[in-house]
Amino acid sequence: MHKNIASNAGRNQLSVAIIAIVFILVSALLAFLVAGSIQTITITSDEIDDSRAMHAADGALQSLRKQLGATVRDNAYWDDAYREVSLQETKTDWIIENWASTTADYPLYDTAIVVDASNKVVVAYRDGEDMGGDWSEFFGGAFNEMLSAARKASKTDPVPVYFVRSAAGVALIGAATIQPSLIDNTVDPRAFHVLVFAKHLTPTAVAEVSEAFSIDHLTLVDARPNAGLSVPLYDVTGREIAFFSWPSEKPGTESYLKVKPTLRAAAFILVLFLCAIGAVGLVTVSRLRASESRARFRADHDPLTGLLNRSGLIDRMSRVSAVTQAEHSLLRLHFIDLDGFKGVNDAWGHGVGDELIAAVSRRLLDTLPTEAHVARLGGDEFAVVTVDRAAAQTFPAIGQQIQIALEREFEIGGRTIAIGASVGVAINDVIGADVGELIRRADIALYRAKDRGRGITIEFEEEFDRDTKVQAELEEHLRQTLSTGGIGVAYQPLVHASSGAICGVEALARWQRADGTRHGPDMFIPLAERSGLIDILGMQVLEKSLKAAKRWTDITLAINVSPLQLKNPKFVQNVLDALAVAEFDPQRLCIEVTEGVLISDPEQAQRAISGLKDAGIKISLDDYGSGFASIGTLRQFGFDRMKIDRSLILALGNDENGGAVLQATIALANALHIPVTAEGIETEAQAMAVRLCGCDELQGYLFSRPVTEDEITAFYFGEIPAAASGVM
Known part of the structure; x- marks a missing residue:
């Protein structure tokens, strides 16, 4: 019996030992798994934040290039600019008035240069002052490379926009040939002038990018840093000339350091602790995703009204256009210009003008169908995109809805303000999915609407292009007549x-x-x-x-x-x-x-x-x-x-x-x-x-x-x- 008792005690001790060992091993394994999980959450959160920051930085670079490219395109592919730079006696004054003088305080560029067909500089201004003969040394060989890229680019190609190193630091530079919207076959493209805009990445400009895209402590450095995060800035030849650099925020690591003392002191609540860590990880990821979503929203939306901006409108139209092609439905683009808005600004100031713009956007959203896409293009110009499906009749109903909505009086700060709107409409029934052509036609239709007395809606017709061509030919004949007295x-x-x-x-x-x-x-x-x-x-x-x-x-x-x-x-x-x-x-x-x-x-x-x-x-x-x-x-x-x-x-x-x-x-x-x-x-x-x-x-x-x-x-x-x- 004693042997049996001893044997049973041994077995119990062995069982206790085994259970203890197993408990210790299981506890150790659980602790290891918990530690590994915490480490994985920490690293993953850091990587997600780093990935978000890298995407935001890339988005910032693309936004800067796209913004400057759009500015160069709007100014270079301009009939008035082409005519004016062709006039020997007045082109310098015109260039200085419209481009050079604005470099003093224009937020999108601080340098404006116009060169002629032989790449001889006509006007070169920086920060509102004539650069004189220093412009060639200022940009070095990168300037000629940009001119070459601009002359090689066709009108449908993106405007060449790259980074260069100038005497004043790193600058974003864009160049395009100055040409009319419709080019006669007799015009030699080699005779075009080239318009160059540049924006230097000063500490102030870098700080604005840092704030706009939620990248804290963003700096511009010459060489790739050994620590932290960075994205390269390329010149026209693909060379890395500088880097955007910023420290990794490591939100996961910071979260872990906060709860580390609690982990050591409260091992008995391991499961609760793991849940807390999981919650912290989820919160961190959610914040990162929200930050990235806000950055994307700011890039595609107007800050005053919250509507789509021009970039967002083009992107939305491209996606909607692809759907309409597949469904055999029609996409209609309405360009809207407010009548009498300038008088409001002149009479009561830009503050009231901004309030009126916001009120107009709200009224459009309240009036138009929920499936309509509304955008603000800038100033007092808006756009509305609708889709005509088989049983739908949106025109002239949409144009009429816009007219009626905006003719109603607005109450702004105790003032009763009456305005109206001119609407130009284009439809992709013939041109297919070409968003750029649709925008051009809507713009022409809007011009016709304003020219015919304002307060009306005009849909684009093919004869508008013919009329435009006839007017352009008559204008050229008149210009030639005047040139010879x-x-x-x-x-x-x-x-x-x-x-x-x-x-x-x-x-x-x-x-x-x-x-x-x-x-x-x-x-x-x-x-x-x-x-x-x-x-x-x-x-x-x-x-x-x-x-x-x-x-x-x-x-x-x-x-x-x-x-x-x-x-x-x-x-x-x-x-x-x-x-x-x-x-x-x-x-x-x-x-x-x-x-x-x-x-x-x-x-x-x-x-x-x-x-x-x-x-x-x-x-x-x-x-x-x-x-x-x-x-x-x-x-x-x-x-x-x-x-x-x-x-x-x-x-x-x-x-x-x-x-x-x-x-x-x-x-x-x-x-x-x-x-x-x-x-x-x-x-x-x-x-x-x-x-x-x-x-x-x-x-x-x-x-x-x-x-x-x-x-x-x-x-x-x-x-x-x-x-x-x-x-x-």
Whole structure:
């Protein structure tokens, strides 16, 4: 029995020992597994954070390149820029005004360089100052490599954007040839100028990237660091020229260090501890994922409204377009431009303007279907993408919904603000999945909508492209005509109402092309205004008419001025210079202006009119009676003469109240002591009526059609030739 007891005790002891050993081994194994799990969580969290940071850094580099590339593309592939840099006499001023001067404070670039076809620098500015001859040494050989890449790139290729090392440090540089949106086959691409923008990665710029993409302690270093994380910056040849570097935050390690004392002191709650560590790991991963999601959101969304930005819109359209192609449905792009937004900014400031933009975005989201994609492209421009499926009819319903929604008044800071919108629509029924072409068409349609009076919706039509091409050809013909001084001038006499003797002439622009084609002023004057040629055209007419009228003593010369000319701050000086060159008495010159500029920009109009009057030049209000000029306007600007619109003359025979309206209009001018000219006089009855009403000067076909300089000279100041047709 004792043996059995001893044997049982031994077996129990052995069992206890075995259980103890097993417990110890199991505990050790559990501790090892727990330690291994903690180590795995720590390493994984660190790696996830490092991976997030690397993706964020790569995203930051791509965003910087994409942003500068878009800026270069928008400025280089620009019809106005192509035309202006082609003009030898004005291109330098234009480049400095539009690009070079903005380097002083523009956030997207601090250096702007334009080179010609032979790679000779036309303008080179950095931080708002001329770089002089230092530009070549400043960028070194990388500059020529960028020029070569820009000239090799086609218009559909991405704009070459790379990093370079300059004398001021590391810079992001982009280059593209300056070319029109539609390139004629006769244009030699080798003759294009090249536009170069560069943005130096200063400590401030690096800090902005660090904040925007949640990469703490981001720095720019020359060599790859031995510790921490880094991404290389490549130049155009693929060389690594610098690195973005930052320390690894190691959130997993920091979490482990916090709970390490608790692990040593509380081994008996191992399972709870493991759950806590698991929770910490899950929280860490969740935060990293949330941070990455926020970075992606910021890259694709507008910070003011939370809508998609241009980049996000293009990406969304690409994905939606692929789906519509597979489903055989249609994608419609609506470009929206707010009408009257500039007036809100001018009246109440940008703070109210931003609030209005945010209110517009909310109203669009509330109004449009949930499946519509809404974006803000910048400024007061928005875009809406919708998909037309088999049973859906989104146009014109979407355009109408947008119009109706934005025509309702907005309440901003106690102010009631009324605006509207112009909408341009393009559909991918023909062009397929080409997002860029769809955007171009929507933009053209929007321009047409604004041009036709605003507040309407226009869908793109193929004839728009044809019209654009015709307008471009006419503009080029006009540009060529102006370059050779080919604009002609005709003269229509003004006569004294009492004696019928000539007292002045009005100079009228005429355009006849080399092939004999004639274009009326109602066509080519607006064309010149749209294309930026009106200043050149107006000065050619002024200079030619001054030279001609110098021969006609004791009579006045009247010149019509476009509102855009009057808005030019240099206009007054240009007129005075022309008078000095022609040695023409300023008191014989009369500038005729319409009331449009007085309403759209009264301050500049007042400055220009005052400058002209100070020089002795007379100012006449043209076409009075056709608009809304008030008595206050007549008094404010102090006109020397008023010209009655011909519509009031025509009304004499067509409207029973025409005579009374005409008499009241002239009586108003006489009460303000403003002499009156009546134009459009074609009959003796009309001439007699305006004489009786108080007009002192008359003009019209009754006296003479517009004729040449020689015909005026012959008829009024010399022998009358037999062929002096047109003068009656």
